[in-house]
Amino acid sequence: MPDPIHGQDIFFSQVDRYNMCFLLQEGIERYGHRIHAFCFMSNHVHLLIQVGEVPLSKIMQNLAFRFSQKVNQRYRRQGRLFQGRFRSILIKEEVYFTRLLRYMHMNPVRANITDRPENYPWSSHNVYLYRNAMSWITTEYGLFKFGKTKEDAILHYAAYGLEEEPSAELEELRNDFKDGQVLGDDDFLEVVRSRNAIKVDRSLPLEVIIQAVCEILDIHKELVILPGKSSKGSFARAIVSMLAIKEGKIPIESIALSMNRDASTISSLVSRFKTKYNNLLETQNEIARVRQRAFEIERVEEPITQLSPH
Numbered sequence: 001m002p003d004p005i006h007g008q009d010i011f012f013s014q015v016d017r018y019n020m021c022f023l024l025q026e027g028i029e030r031y032g033h034r035i036h037a038f039c040f041m042s043n044h045v046h047l048l049i050q051v052g053e054v055p056l057s058k059i060m061q062n063l064a065f066r067f068s069q070k071v072n073q074r075y076r077r078q079g080r081l082f083q084g085r086f087r088s089i090l091i092k093e094e095v096y097f098t099r100l101l102r103y104m105h106m107n108p109v110r111a112n113i114t115d116r117p118e119n120y121p122w123s124s125h126n127v128y129l130y131r132n133a134m135s136w137i138t139t140e141y142g143l144f145k146f147g148k149t150k151e152d153a154i155l156h157y158a159a160y161g162l163e164e165e166p167s168a169e170l171e172e173l174r175n176d177f178k179d180g181q182v183l184g185d186d187d188f189l190e191v192v193r194s195r196n197a198i199k200v201d202r203s204l205p206l207e208v209i210i211q212a213v214c215e216i217l218d219i220h221k222e223l224v225i226l227p228g229k230s231s232k233g234s235f236a237r238a239i240v241s242m243l244a245i246k247e248g249k250i251p252i253e254s255i256a257l258s259m260n261r262d263a264s265t266i267s268s269l270v271s272r273f274k275t276k277y278n279n280l281l282e283t284q285n286e287i288a289r290v291r292q293r294a295f296e297i298e299r300v301e302e303p304i305t306q307l308s309p310h
Contacts, residue, residue, distance in 0.1 A: 009042045010081055012071070017122055019070050020045070023063055025136035031059050034138045036097075039104045039123040041111065046104045048097075050138075098145055101128075102161050103173055117161060128157055140284035150281040204248040204294050206240075206258055212294035213240050216286060225259045238273035239287055241266050247291065 011017050017040055024035060024047075033056075037048040049056065068081040105117045105125040117125040126132035128139050130150075146160065147153035213236050214221050223233040224240060237259055244250040256266045277283040 010044070010067075010071070011040060011042055012075065015074070016071060020067055021134070021136075023066050023070075027059055027063055028136050030062075033059060034141075035136060036138050036142055037101055037104050037124045037128075038137070039107050041107060046107065048100055048104065097142065098160065099169060099173065101142055101157075102163075102165060103170070105161055106165065125161065128161075129154055140281055141288060143281060144285045144288060148282075148285065153281065204243070204298055206244050206248055206250055206255065208298050209240050209243045209248060209290075209294050210258075212290045212297060213243075216290045216293055227260055234269065235273075237261075237266075238269050239290055241270050242273070242287070243291060243294065245270070247294070 011020070020040060024038070027033070028035060031054040032052045033054065034050040034052075035047060036050060037046075039046040049059070051059070064081070071081055072078060105123050105128075108114050108120040108123065109117055114120045117123065118129060118131065121132075124134065124137050124139070127134050127137045128143060143150070143153035143157060146156040210221060210224060213219070214224065217232075217236050217239075219232060219236050223230060224236045240259070241252070241255050244255045245252060252266055253263045256263045259266070
């Protein structure tokens with residue numbers, strides 16, 4: 001978030017925090033990014049964001065403007081609530097993602113607000129522990145780094161979150177948070193420079209998505225695209241269709257034609273799949289693996305996770 005003016009509080013009641021949650025959820029629906037973690041402190045907000053097509057600057061400016069409007073209306077005040085630009089860093093996620101999860105969720109403990117992160121209600125820590133439900137927080141990706149089953153992932157995440165943060169690690173993160181930096185090795189820095197110089201088309205072809213699904217699910221292509229009612233084929237078609245719509249920007253009519261079905265059938269399939277599997281960690285992990293494999297096949301780089309800390 002942008003800095004509060006003169007370090008003043010931005011939350012004056014629980015209602016303000018609920019309003020921030022509402023605006024974050026609404027922003028996801030509007031702009032299509034993901035929020036992997038959050039922590040609300042009295043005068044700043046930490047967000048672990050994975051952006052899509054919409055720039056982070058637009059997302060954060062809209063959030064700051066709309067939140068300020070709500071606060072001003074509620075307390076009959078005028079003027080800006082924030083000043084300057086939000087602070088952000090780009091991260092090499094395989095190295096820094098889990099560190100940032102712990103750093104953010106332990107923020108209230110380091111500030112002596114509570115003795116344990118699970119006792120603080122205004123962070124995503126309890127969402128990762130499945131003690132609190134917030135549909136707008138994406139936990140599957142982060143939990144997958146701690147275990148292949150939901151139970152193992154939660155157990156190992158909980159243990160990791162309570163480990164004492166190494167002083168060198170804390171110092172590195174704090175230093176990079178001051179002005180907005182890039183966290184990563186020389187190869188990652190070169191990738192960032194290249195992405196800033198050349199806009200990469202991240203759309204995935206349908207054939208690449210089908211190939212990735214077949215590899216990860218160990219299924220023959222014919223079972224996916226030819227007529228038939230096998231449950232395994234239906235499961236694979238649903239994943240192909242979801243990724244084709246989201247990552248390939250492919251019209252549903254084209255997807256249906258390629259799999260010898262009509263558009264209404266594919267639309268219903270995706271809808272049923274989301275209802276049944278959207279909260280199942282194992283299935284979400286499979287989808288994440290398919291997506292990663294598709295980008296590997298296409299040699300298109302993954303979107304870079306971005307953090308907007310104070």
